[in-house]
Amino acid sequence: xxxxxxAYVVGIDAGGTRTRAVLAELDGGRVRGEGAAxxxxxxxxxxxxxxxxxxxAVAHAVPExxxxxxxxxxxxxxxxxxxxxGADEPGxxxxxAALTAALARLGVxxxxxxxxxxxxxxxxxxxxxxxxGLVLVAGTGAVAARIAGRVPTATSGGDGWLLGDDGGGFWIxxxxxxxxxxxxxxxxxxxxxxxAVGRDLGLPEEVLPPEGYGLTGATVWSAERRTAYRAGLLPxxxxxxxxxxxxxxxxVVRTAEERDAVAVRILQxxxxxxxxTVAALAPRPGEPLVATGGLLAxxxxxxxxxxxxxxxxxxxxxxxxxxxxxAVALARLGRF
Amino acid sequence: xxxxxxAYVVGIDAGGTRTRAVLAELDGGRVRGEGAAxxxxxxxxxxxxxxxxxxxAVAHAVPExxxxxxxxxxxxxxxxxxxxxGADEPGxxxxxAALTAALARLGVxxxxxxxxxxxxxxxxxxxxxxxxGLVLVAGTGAVAARIAGRVPTATSGGDGWLLGDDGGGFWIxxxxxxxxxxxxxxxxxxxxxxxAVGRDLGLPEEVLPPEGYGLTGATVWSAERRTAYRAGLLPxxxxxxxxxxxxxxxxVVRTAEERDAVAVRILQxxxxxxxxTVAALAPRPGEPLVATGGLLAxxxxxxxxxxxxxxxxxxxxxxxxxxxxxAVALARLGRF
Numbered sequence: 001x002x003x004x005x006x007a008y009v010v011g012i013d014a015g016g017t018r019t020r021a022v023l024a025e026l027d028g029g030r031v032r033g034e035g036a037a038x039x040x041x042x043x044x045x046x047x048x049x050x051x052x053x054x055x056x057a058v059a060h061a062v063p064e065x066x067x068x069x070x071x072x073x074x075x076x077x078x079x080x081x082x083x084x085x086g087a088d089e090p091g092x093x094x095x096x097a098a099l100t101a102a103l104a105r106l107g108v109x110x111x112x113x114x115x116x117x118x119x120x121x122x123x124x125x126x127x128x129x130x131x132x133g134l135v136l137v138a139g140t141g142a143v144a145a146r147i148a149g150r151v152p153t154a155t156s157g158g159d160g161w162l163l164g165d166d167g168g169g170f171w172i173x174x175x176x177x178x179x180x181x182x183x184x185x186x187x188x189x190x191x192x193x194x195x196a197v198g199r200d201l202g203l204p205e206e207v208l209p210p211e212g213y214g215l216t217g218a219t220v221w222s223a224e225r226r227t228a229y230r231a232g233l234l235p236x237x238x239x240x241x242x243x244x245x246x247x248x249x250x251x252v253v254r255t256a257e258e259r260d261a262v263a264v265r266i267l268q269x270x271x272x273x274x275x276x277t278v279a280a281l282a283p284r285p286g287e288p289l290v291a292t293g294g295l296l297a298x299x300x301x302x303x304x305x306x307x308x309x310x311x312x313x314x315x316x317x318x319x320x321x322x323x324x325x326x327a328v329a330l331a332r333l334g335r336f
Numbered sequence: 337x338x339x340x341x342x343a344y345v346v347g348i349d350a351g352g353t354r355t356r357a358v359l360a361e362l363d364g365g366r367v368r369g370e371g372a373a374x375x376x377x378x379x380x381x382x383x384x385x386x387x388x389x390x391x392x393a394v395a396h397a398v399p400e401x402x403x404x405x406x407x408x409x410x411x412x413x414x415x416x417x418x419x420x421x422g423a424d425e426p427g428x429x430x431x432x433a434a435l436t437a438a439l440a441r442l443g444v445x446x447x448x449x450x451x452x453x454x455x456x457x458x459x460x461x462x463x464x465x466x467x468x469g470l471v472l473v474a475g476t477g478a479v480a481a482r483i484a485g486r487v488p489t490a491t492s493g494g495d496g497w498l499l500g501d502d503g504g505g506f507w508i509x510x511x512x513x514x515x516x517x518x519x520x521x522x523x524x525x526x527x528x529x530x531x532a533v534g535r536d537l538g539l540p541e542e543v544l545p546p547e548g549y550g551l552t553g554a555t556v557w558s559a560e561r562r563t564a565y566r567a568g569l570l571p572x573x574x575x576x577x578x579x580x581x582x583x584x585x586x587x588v589v590r591t592a593e594e595r596d597a598v599a600v601r602i603l604q605x606x607x608x609x610x611x612x613t614v615a616a617l618a619p620r621p622g623e624p625l626v627a628t629g630g631l632l633a634x635x636x637x638x639x640x641x642x643x644x645x646x647x648x649x650x651x652x653x654x655x656x657x658x659x660x661x662x663a664v665a666l667a668r669l670g671r672f
Contacts (some may be wrong), residue, residue, distance in 0.1 A: 154559075157519045159570060162578050163514055180501055185492045187616040223490075234495060241499050242578075280523040 006009040008032065008066055009107070011056060011327030012075035013121060014040025014050075014095070016140065021057035022324045026332060035060025044094035050094070054102035067108045073216035074114035075099055076121025076323040079115045081152075097179055099143075114333040118323050119155075123147045123324030126290040126318045133288035135316070138295040138302065140246045141332060142168030150330070157277040161243055161249055167273030168300075173248035175266045177237060183209070183277040190221050193263045196251045198229055201236040250266060268288075270295070271305035276291030285314025292320045344368065344402055346394060346444070347409035347635045347663030350376025350386075350431070351454060355392035356627040358660045359428025361405060362668060373386050379415030386430070390438035393551055403444045410450035410658040410667035412457025417488075428453075445670070447668040453657050456490075459483045461662030462626040462654050469624035470651070472614055474631040474638065476582045477506030480613045493613040496656065497579055503609030503638075505630060509584035511602045513573060519545070520566040529599045532587045534565055537572040585630075589637040606631070607641035614646065621650025 001185040007026040021041035037056035039045050039319065045053070055076070062070060080091035096115045103110065123135040123145075136144045142165045143158025161170040180197040182188030190209035198208045207228040221251035237245070254261035274296075278289065288308065295302040298319045305319050320326070342438035343362040354377035361371035373392035375381050376576045383387070390411070398406060416427035434579045438448065457479075459471040478501045479494025486574065497506040516533040518524030543564040545557040573581070592599035610632075614625065625646065629633045631638040634655045643653050656662075 022411065030554070154521075156523065159514075159517050162581075163510070163517060163570075174499070174599065178495075179497050181500060185490075185493065185616055200664065219623065221605075234499075236497065280521055282522070336638065 002218070007071045008062070008069050009328055010062060010073045010110070010289070011324050011329070011331050012040075012054065012057065012073070012099070012123070013118070013322045013324040013327055014042070014054065014075055014077040015118060015322070016041045016078045019053045019057045019323060021054075021061035021326050022328055023061045023066070023070075024328045030065075031060040031328075033051055033063065035062075039145045040077060041079040042077040042091040042098075046066055047094060047098055050098040051101040054059060055105050055187060056101055058108065059106055059278070062106070062108065063179035068109045070108050072112040072114070072331040072334050073099070073103060073108065073110045073122070074112075074116060074334055075117045076283040076327050076330075077116040079117065079129055080120045086278065110184035112331070116327070116330060118145065118154065118286040119143070119145045119152055119327035120150060121323035121330060122292045122320060123290045123326065124150065124329045125292070125320040125323050126288060127331040130288050130290075133290065134278060134281055135304075136274060136291045136296065136317075138274055138300075139169050140243065141165040142171070142293075144186060144274075144281055146281045150333075153162075154273045154281055156280040162244075167270040167277065169246040169249040170243060171273070172252050172266060172270050172295075173245040175269070176234070176248045176252045176263070177245060179262050179266065180233060181230060184226045184233070186226075189262065191255075191262045192260045193195055193252065193255045194260065196255055197248055198233065198250060200251055201233055201237070203229060203232045207232060212330055230265055256301070267301060267306060271302050272308055274302065275309035278315070279313065283313055283315055287315065287316060289315045290318050290320055292322060297321050308328040341405060342431065343407045344398070344399060344405050345664055345667035346406055346409045346446070347457070347660050347667050348390065348393065348409070348435075349457060349658045349660040350378070350382070350390065350411055350413040351379045351658070351662055352414045352593075355393045356660050357397035357496040358664055359392075359397045359402070359406075362498045365666075368402075369397040369399065373489040376413060377415040378413040378427040378434075380504060383430060383434055385484060386434040386439075387437040389442050390435055394438060395442055398442070400445065403442055405587045406444050406446045408448040408450070408670050409435070409439060409444065409446045410448075410452060410663045410670055412452045412454040412455070412663050412666075413576055414454045416451065416563070417453045448667070450543060450670040452663070452667055453488065455479065455481045456483065456486060457659035457662035457666060458628045458656060459626050459662065460665045461628070461656040461659050462624060465613070465662065465665040466624050466626075469626065470614060470617055470619055470627065471633065472610060472627045472642075472653075473629045474504050474627070474636075475581065475629035476505040476612055478507070478610060478613060478629075480610075480617055482617045486669075489530065490617055491593075497565040497581075501608040503613065505582040505585040506579060507609070508588050508602055508631075509604050511605070512584045512588045512599070513569070513581060515598050515602065516569060517566060520569070522561045525598065527587065527591075527598045528594065528596045529591045533592055534569065534586055536584060536587055537569055539568045539572070543568060554555040592637070602640060603637060607638050607645055610638065610642055611645035614651070615649065619649055619651055623651065624654060625651045625653050626656055628658060633657050648656075 009020045035057040037053040067179045078097040136226045145152040146154045180194045183190040183194045191218040357371045371393040373389040413431040417425040480492045481488040482490045516530045518528045519526040
């Protein structure tokens with residue numbers, strides 16, 4: 001009996017920060033190659049760069065001698081059709097054009113090329129690759145969706161930093177800077193978070209609130225220092241694009257771990273917003289809920305407070321690290 | 337006895353929307369001339385345009401034959417030193433340069449030229465031209481200050497649309513669009529406000545929630561229409577500068593007058609934020625509190641809810657239409 005050369009599939013996770021590609025055998029579970037490259041958001045990365053990043057990630061994942069044996073490719077793209085708009089949605093059209101160009105450049109002639117939103121591949125990344133349930137992605141933004149037959153049929157949140165995305169990284173970072181400003185003008189308390197935000201923004205030590213504010217013996221934060229803090233903080237924030245406020249989310253997580261009262265409250269509030277975003281999809285008890293993003297991946301800081309808030313709705317959260325296993329699963333399904 | 341030719345003063349109110357100039361006799365109360373021109377924010381209007389707008393407003397207010405008799409000019413500028421930073425604050429420097437150029441161009445050779453923030457002139461615009469107390473300006477933004485000896489010694493709020501200004505016009509307009517999006521994805525209720533916001537943004541009638549939502553017999557807002565509403569609303573907002581969200585404040589005021597529950601709640605919340613901004617200045621019972629801006633001028637929509645919230649602190653609100661009478665008062669004082 002002649003040995004059959006195995007066939008392969010490629011799964012791609014194209015996110016706002018990086019593009020990952022994974023090579024796997026069509027029939028088996030094992031990952032045979034991996035590659036990564038720059039950002040892959042279908043709406044914000046210009047078309048030629050998007051094609052370059054896709055080609056680079058796929059080239060690393062798929063050795064040249066196997067490129068003719070790839071039978072199916074599936075990619076999940078940030079910026080592609082969060083809103084269940086279907087195949088003619090602008091992000092999907094751009095993603096398909098870039099992916100087609102990248103594969104042609106590498107000589108990958110897969111018969112099946114699937115373009116999905118990152119929501120779909122994230123959901124499919126859960127163990128068992130479910131077809132129906134709920135998904136929540138909380139990175140810089142925050143969006144939830146109901147998936148039926150592997151496609152989103154309704155979404156909640158995901159309205160961008162200016163109007164929504166409540167509970168995501170931008171929301172958390174903005175809340176931290178707001179708390180700092182409120183402390184500086186007397187409407188809030190200058191906890192360790194306020195020190196940390198000031199330090200992140202490059203303010204000099206002498207304008208920060210003194211360490212151990214509120215403890216006996218600690219010096220107070222004088223009116224002069226408060227004014228200088230605020231006068232330094234505002235232009236430091238305003239000179240950057242607004243979305244950079246998300247840079248302050250990690251400091252909230254860190255100070256919350258040290259039991260900073262303001263940081264803890266911000267994360268609790270964020271978890272409440274995320275739970276509300278899921279609840280707007282009218283979940284049924286026992287439905288699968290798959291979650292990902294910097295805040296909700298395995299060990300993510302919001303995973304445990306969110307789990308607590310969703311338990312009364314009969315939901316348990318399954319965190320996944322990224323969507324590439326889901327993309328591999330969708331590639332395999334697309335093959336048949 | 338020879339008749340003495342009267343001397344004059346000019347007061348200028350230079351705001352984000354327009355620049356007003358008023359001519360008055362040095363010794364008397366009567367306004368002898370008025371002029372208006374384009375925006376006068378010292379930070380956002382480019383220097384040459386600022387000088388043009390100032391010159392145009394002053395030229396209308398002061399007939400040519402009286403220009404040599406102006407002994408003092410005072411201007412209150414938006415964007416000039418809300419933060420009690422003193423005379424070398426960037427907005428003040430720009431305002432002084434533009435005002436000096438404008439007066440030179442017109443042949444107004446006043447010995448005294450005072451440059452103030454709009455907060456100072458607003459406060460001085462109250463009856464009796466007080467020297468000490470509190471002031472609250474709520475237009476697109478929202479800022480409060482404590483005034484001592486006619487200069488601000490502490491401020492609260494006023495951190496700009498991205499981080500603060502809670503309760504101001506931007507905050508209200510953003511709250512309206514957020515409420516509309518929440519209604520569209522099932523987290524909120526599609527009241528008349530949601531119709532009005534959609535209409536403001538040019539969405540077609542067939543995607544708006546049906547009139548009289550919630551009343552018996554009214555048709556429901558179908559999932560397809562909700563999705564189309566949201567898909568139309570988001571790009572309409574995103575294609576404009578973020579600050580244009582303030583454009584939706586008037587529709588909140590209008591629908592609140594018609595008892596729209598969501599609009600009423602937004603305005604109540606705005607009044608709460610404004611009261612909190614004032615409270616951060618640790619007011620003393622009986623202190624004067626002068627208020628102005630589109631939301632708080634005489635007959636402004638937030639005047640009555642704010643008055644209610646501040647009564648327990650022993651504060652009564654004195655609304656003023658604009659800062660030009662205060663600028664006239666400061667010009668008279670600068671003369672001596």
